[in-house]
Amino acid sequence: xxxxxxxxxxxxxxxxxxxxxxxxxxxxxxxxxxxxxxxxxxxxxxxxxxxxxxxxxxxxxxxxxxxxxxxxxxxxxxxxxxxxxxxxxxxxxxxxxxxxxxxxxxxxxxxxxxxxxxxxxxxxxxxxxxxxxxxxxxxxxxxxxxxxxxxxxxxxxxxxxxxxxxxxxxxxxxxxxx
Numbered sequence: 001x002x003x004x005x006x007x008x009x010x011x012x013x014x015x016x017x018x019x020x021x022x023x024x025x026x027x028x029x030x031x032x033x034x035x036x037x038x039x040x041x042x043x044x045x046x047x048x049x050x051x052x053x054x055x056x057x058x059x060x061x062x063x064x065x066x067x068x069x070x071x072x073x074x075x076x077x078x079x080x081x082x083x084x085x086x087x088x089x090x091x092x093x094x095x096x097x098x099x100x101x102x103x104x105x106x107x108x109x110x111x112x113x114x115x116x117x118x119x120x121x122x123x124x125x126x127x128x129x130x131x132x133x134x135x136x137x138x139x140x141x142x143x144x145x146x147x148x149x150x151x152x153x154x155x156x157x158x159x160x161x162x163x164x165x166x167x168x169x170x171x172x173x174x175x176x177x178x
Contacts, residue, residue: 042150043157049107050146050160050172053085056105057126057162057170060087063099064128070135072096072127075115075144083107083115107146114145117164132168147177 057073064071070090077083086104088096098104107113117124118136127135134142144162151158157174164170 039151042148045108046111046146046148046151046158046160049111050162052105053107053144053146054162054170054172056085056087056102057164059102060126061128061132061168061170063087063089064130065132068130070127070129071099072125074120075117075124075126076122082109083113110148110150112147112149114143114147116141116143116145126164128168134164134166134168137164137166152177 060071060073063069067089072088072090073085074088074096075083075085084104084106087099087102089099091097115124117126118138118141119125120136125136129135142164145159147159149158155176157176159175159177161173161175162170163173
């Protein structure tokens with residue numbers, strides 16, 4: 001055999017310096033993109049929590065129309081802590097009973113919640129008539145606001161507002177906190 005057939009090209013790997021440079025570049029990208037990733041996560045969590053409340057209100061309205069029985073969504077704070085809400089049905093004797101089916105829901109403690117609905121006892125309630133309208137509608141008490149402290153920066157849309165209207169419409173909007 002001559003020298004040409006024995007000679008194999010050497011397998012070249014990465015040097016330590018090349019690996020360190022690539023890791024450094026990746027680290028810089030991670031540091032730069034981290035706040036944006038956190039912001040996107042906070043926005044999605046806020047949007048999801050708000051849509052969950054909005055969907056629950058729609059469910060109560062549709063149940064009232066479907067069953068021809070007055071239903072309400074009752075918002076309350078167990079032991080004055082987080083916000084919880086559930087659907088209840090009006091009984092013939094004038095009392096409210098929790099309906100079977102959708103479980104009680106809660107709003108994460110990550111959000112500041114302002115429930116500005118008419119009060120029944122110690123609870124804020126949205127009452128839906130069999131026609132789907134809001135039976136206890138008042139002009140100055142018709143909203144639920146979820147605000148994320150993680151998004152509380154100038155110019156940031158950090159609040160989600162659910163507004164109820166007399167005809168039964170339920171609107172969802174984004175806004176900057178004031």
